[in-house]
Amino acid sequence: MARAGVTPQRLTEAGAELADEVGFDQVTVSELARRFGVKVASLYSHVRSSHDLKTRIALLALEEMADRVSDALAGRSGKEALAAFADAYRAYARAHPGRYAAARYRLDPDTAAASAGVRHARMMRAVLRGYHLAEPDRTHAVRMLGGIFHGYVELELSGGFAHTPVDPEESWNWIVDSLDAQLRAHRASPASEE
Amino acid sequence: MARAGVTPQRLTEAGAELADEVGFDQVTVSELARRFGVKVASLYSHVRSSHDLKTRIALLALEEMADRVSDALAGRSGKEALAAFADAYRAYARAHPGRYAAARYRLDPDTAAASAGVRHARMMRAVLRGYHLAEPDRTHAVRMLGGIFHGYVELELSGGFAHTPVDPEESWNWIVDSLDAQLRAHRASPASEE
DNA sequence: GCAGCAACCTAAAGGCTTTAGGTAGCGGCG
DNA sequence: CGCCGCTACCTAAAGCCTTTAGGTTGCTGC
Numbered sequence A, B: 001m002a003r004a005g006v007t008p009q010r011l012t013e014a015g016a017e018l019a020d021e022v023g024f025d026q027v028t029v030s031e032l033a034r035r036f037g038v039k040v041a042s043l044y045s046h047v048r049s050s051h052d053l054k055t056r057i058a059l060l061a062l063e064e065m066a067d068r069v070s071d072a073l074a075g076r077s078g079k080e081a082l083a084a085f086a087d088a089y090r091a092y093a094r095a096h097p098g099r100y101a102a103a104r105y106r107l108d109p110d111t112a113a114a115s116a117g118v119r120h121a122r123m124m125r126a127v128l129r130g131y132h133l134a135e136p137d138r139t140h141a142v143r144m145l146g147g148i149f150h151g152y153v154e155l156e157l158s159g160g161f162a163h164t165p166v167d168p169e170e171s172w173n174w175i176v177d178s179l180d181a182q183l184r185a186h187r188a189s190p191a192s193e194e
Numbered sequence C: 001g002c003a004g005c006a007a008c009c010t011a012a013a014g015g016c017t018t019t020a021g022g023t024a025g026c027g028g029c030g
Numbered sequence D: 001c002g003c004c005g006c007t008a009c010c011t012a013a014a015g016c017c018t019t020t021a022g023g024t025t026g027c028t029g030c
Helices: A008-022 A029-036 A050-073 A078-095 A097-103 A109-113 A117-129 A137-157 A168-186 B008-022 B029-036 B050-073 B078-095 B097-103 B109-113 B117-129 B137-157 B168-186
Strands: none
Touching: A008 A029, A008 A050, A008 A097, A029 A050, A050 A078, A050 A097, A050 A117, A078 A097, A078 A117, A078 A137, A078 A168, A097 A137, A117 A137, A137 A168, A137 B137, A137 B168, A168 B137, A168 B168, B008 B029, B008 B050, B008 B097, B029 B050, B050 B078, B050 B097, B050 B117, B078 B097, B078 B117, B078 B137, B078 B168, B097 B137, B117 B137, B137 B168
8 A cells, every 4th residue: 555655744734734724622643644544543653642743733833933923023123023023923823823823832841942932032022122121121021012912813813803893903003003102111211221 | 329419500610620720621521520429421411511511611710700800890990990900810810720711712602792701891891991092992902901911811821931030920010000001191182082 | 108300320432542563565785 | 686674554452531322210299
């Protein structure tokens, strides 16, 4: 019988695809085996466990998202950079809800430290450089932006905004504008530059 | 043999307890049966399905959270109300992570419409009354606050702030302060009151 | 005191994960 | 060219979860 040519990479790719189709928590080794026309047990030669598979998908998603954000950020600073980050983030989540959910899969500390998650953090801080915040304000701001980007996108994705007839796009832009204003207002009070 | 005295209410309560102990997505009809010293199939007389059980837990959590927020809001307005809402919300999530996750379980539209979720929305809008925002700013603000409260709490709960040595409490207060300032800045530009 | 309604049970099917151990393509070496 | 061995893929089986069907039995009220 012909071999299916399964590899961890192809599995991860297909898993990400599947996540976008049916939701990340419906991603299952069994379903993947089905799609590859292969018996379930066979996949365990390529992937250690279901958790391992999900971790790989998460890492892929983090990587992809970081790439998008990185591209969006290129050559921009200040409010432009903030908006570019925000929009890239949200766009990715909307285009790839399953992968986005995967990116929020809990990784163990070592894996997380080696993931593209650190690029996200670095980029966020880079965006904030344009606002000249002193510590600990900068950390507060990172957390605020991380929280709202994630929270807004998740609420939007889960249909939480369906009740109200206001374009989520419009709200998003309003929020980004507000955040920009708010951050500018926080500009390091004394002349304490970084 | 003595009867265990299972009721939908007790199941829901125990399910919420279990969620806080092991995480909402580890809540299982089987485990609950074990805890009640009863065979799994027996629970299906009290609960329609696993999904039904989870829905009940979600409704309970929404109710409890709305109660806490409602208590916190009593007699407050303006920034005080904003902070009370925020703190009550975050405190509930920290005290009951499993229930908090349950509260985010996706409900079908009818169930959602009959849930305490609408109280949440009403209270949020009530808080914003203190800032005299005109539509659609008010909706934008609701979404911003909803997003950030949820997003921040989720990031904090998932350990996302562990890397940085800044007290999450401090960041939270900073964020609430910022949001307050930001909302005050948005005060209905013309004299267009509600 | 017993009739009947729940509450609880056994049985069974079907899905997912994971491990153990067998079979057979296929690339490379003699 | 052939056959050797690696490894991709397979069968089998155990364990856990959900859900349905249909049988007992405890309790409550007449």
